[in-house]
Amino acid sequence: MTPLELTGRSDSHIVRTDSGALAAEHFTAEAFLKMKSYAAKDGIHLQAYSSYRGFNEQLKIWNDKYLGHRQLYSPEGRLLDYSKLSEEQLIQAILSWSALPGGSRHHWGTDIDMIDLSSMPEDYNVRLLPEEYGKGGVFEKLDRWLEKHAESFGFFKPYREYKGGVCEEPWHWSYAPRSKVLIQEHSIEIIRQAISESEMLGKMTVLERLPELYDRYVKNICE
Numbered sequence: 001m002t003p004l005e006l007t008g009r010s011d012s013h014i015v016r017t018d019s020g021a022l023a024a025e026h027f028t029a030e031a032f033l034k035m036k037s038y039a040a041k042d043g044i045h046l047q048a049y050s051s052y053r054g055f056n057e058q059l060k061i062w063n064d065k066y067l068g069h070r071q072l073y074s075p076e077g078r079l080l081d082y083s084k085l086s087e088e089q090l091i092q093a094i095l096s097w098s099a100l101p102g103g104s105r106h107h108w109g110t111d112i113d114m115i116d117l118s119s120m121p122e123d124y125n126v127r128l129l130p131e132e133y134g135k136g137g138v139f140e141k142l143d144r145w146l147e148k149h150a151e152s153f154g155f156f157k158p159y160r161e162y163k164g165g166v167c168e169e170p171w172h173w174s175y176a177p178r179s180k181v182l183i184q185e186h187s188i189e190i191i192r193q194a195i196s197e198s199e200m201l202g203k204m205t206v207l208e209r210l211p212e213l214y215d216r217y218v219k220n221i222c223e
C-alpha cells in the first residue's frame with residue numbers, strides 16, 4: 001500500500017459494497033461479506049457502522065475537538081471542561097477517543113465498526129459506547145456472536161481493552177491478515193509527512209511529540 005493510501009489521503013485501495021454500507025480494502029470486504037451471510041443464519045443483520053475513513057474526515061474530527069466544538073471525554077468517559085484543559089491534556093483527551101489524522105486504522109480499509117441492525121429498535125441512535133456491547137446492551141448478542149465466530153473469518157479486536165492509549169472499543173474489528181501486514185508498512189515518517197502538509201490545529205506540538213504519540217496511540221493495540 002502506498003504512503004498516501006496508508007494515511008487515508010488516497011482511497012484507491014478501497015472498494016464500496018454491501019449496498020454502499022461498506023467501504024473497505026478488497027480482502028477485508030470479502031471476509032466481512034462472508035461473515036455477514038453466516039451471521040444472518042443466526043438472526044444477526046451484521047452491518048458496518050463505520051469502515052474506511054479518509055484523512056480529511058479524521059482531520060475534521062480532530063480540529064473540531066481541538067476547538068472545543070465537540071464534547072471531550074476522559075479515558076474513563078467523564079465529560080471534560082474544554083476551558084480548563086492545557087494543550088497537553090487536550091491532545092490526550094482527543095486521542096483517547098479519536099485517532100491521529102494519518103494514524104487511524106480506518107484509513108487502511110481493514111477495520112470496521114460493527115453493529116446489528118436486527119437488534120436495534122426503530123429510530124435507535126447508535127452511540128458506539130461500551131455499554132451498548134455489554135450485558136443488557138442493544139448489541140450484546142452481536143458481541144457474543146462475534147467473540148465466538150469473528151476470529152475464524154480473520155477478525156480481531158485491536159482495542160479490546162484500555163492499555164493507556166486508545167480506549168476500549170468493543171465495536172471495532174480489524175481484518176488481521178491485511179492489517180498485521182499494513183502496521184509494518186506504516187511508519188512514523190509517513191504520518192509526519194501527512195500532518196506536516198495538513199491544516200491540522202496544534203500541529204507543532206503534535207509533530208514535536210510524534211514519536212511518543214505514535215507508540216502510545218497507533219502501535220499500542222491488543223494483539
Ligand SMILES: [Zn+2]
Nearest residue numbers: 106112113172
Ligand atoms: Zn473504529
